[in-house]
Amino acid sequence: MNIESYLANWKNRIDEKLDEYLPSPETYPETLSRAMRYTVLAGGKRIRPILLITTYQLCGGKNVDEIFPVACALEFIHSYSLIHDDLPSIDNDDYRRGLLSSHKKFGEDIAILAGDALFSHAFYTIAESYIAPKKKDEILKTLTFAIGNKGIIGGQIKDVETDPTKRNPKLLRYIHSHKTAIFFSAACEMGGILAEVDSNIITHLRKGGLFMGMAFQIIDDVIDVEGVMEEAGKDINSDENKLTYPSIYGVGHSKEIAKRYTQISMKHLKNINNESDLLEGIILFLLRRMK
Template sequence: MNSQLLAAFEARWVPRINTYLDENLRDCSDRDILTAAIRYSVLAGGKRLRPLLTLAVLTTFDQPVTAAHLRASVAVELMHTYSLIHDDLPAMDNDQLRRGEPTSHVKFGEDVAILAGDALQPLSFQWIADSGLAPSVIAQQTLALAQATGPTGMVAGQVADVKNTGHQLDLPALQQLHREKTGALIHYAVQAGTIQAPVPAPVAAALLKFADAFGLAFQIYDDILDVTSTPEQLGKATHKDAGEQKNTYPELLGLDGARAALTTAVTAAQTALREASALSQRNFDLLASFLTYFTN
């Protein structure tokens, strides 16, 4: 049932998110090659998981999604795409494929790919700032995004990732790496919804516990897929992490141990939603449906 709930929510919102991105990136730069590079990566597909999480929080709390809410919610996809472009670069993971297509630096050259990422990062803040939401909401959401993606968030996690390649981290250090590199932007996506709705502080705290457990599960699941899937299934190279001596959950815990850690993270997310429900007397089936991502 939950998977059907998620599928219906995706069918409603993913086309709207994609249309919004398409229409609002047509004239995002006065440099044609920069516009082309930005659009190539942003419009290449993807689950749109992060804006969907924000919109799911708004839906759960009966907040109508106005044009302002949509703009501020979709902005996270620009930041996410910037991180993917830079993560694929030769100096980082040196990936040739992303979502089944050549990566940005393969298509446009390393220089333009870097600059496309550089442009997308401030553009995400611009979309929040000029969304038309209340100034206090804009300020809170801008701060949250900066904290999630800056030197104590996503970038810190990326540094830990590249600088510990070939050096086996223990479990707490690996969890911290992924809380920053992957989890921080997922945490922000839920937080953006709690800011926009707005959600009472105790309930928001429980939802952020859900977000953190979901982010951990997301990374563990991605690590498992790297071991068990084919490039055709994932749309990107597989089995790279072990070959490059990257720190992953299967590498540290074994495949069975990684699967057990995934189950633990999903259980923690479910527990957090039960806590949020008890505090708010609301139904969180929609957010719970996102956990079927790890079973389908």
């Protein structure tokens, strides 16, 4: 199957489900409902939900309808973290996905609370799903570890408190693996858990997702240096005060590292089954975003 249409088809179905699970614009308090919907529905590739669904199906999962709430919860969490990251005291970004960021559109107070509400809504959506409690319990262990102080938020804290003028490759690896890659890893692992695969496959999913996420973040940083605003959908050079792969290794070497991580990722993901070239297709699609 053509990878562009595969991704576009799933993106459309996920967008429909996001719309369904979000509070309607008329849900009281309307300001909150509108702010929650604004950032989630502003677009985005829906990579994390698609990774969850793809690994689930490759692992033999048959009931995609059942896991949509989990897929959407990942996007709610991703959206909350974007809203909070864009705040004036953190990254101070005025644009996101080509539109005004939440705090520019709604004000800082509403943006903070809309982020909180999306975070909460992710767990509400999973709690209200029809997934068997035992399986729900397992995915919650993986998810809550990945997004907490030893995961995403740990990465974000080091991102804000690190001096970007000091070359520190080890710290950079910590930031990328925690801020971004651990969430890709969790998405893949959760797909496997939901499909009830063996623990050795879970290990490959976890590692495959991690290296894919590392490659993804490096590519994102490269686009920030090379790209145009239309493509990034956010402020270009917004990372200039950050520790990034291009700032430490230069653009060319960064691309090489991204490719190497992609190969490691694929080595792990090939263990799922013969059709895992679908995942390879997704990774290569992400890589092609680089010029």
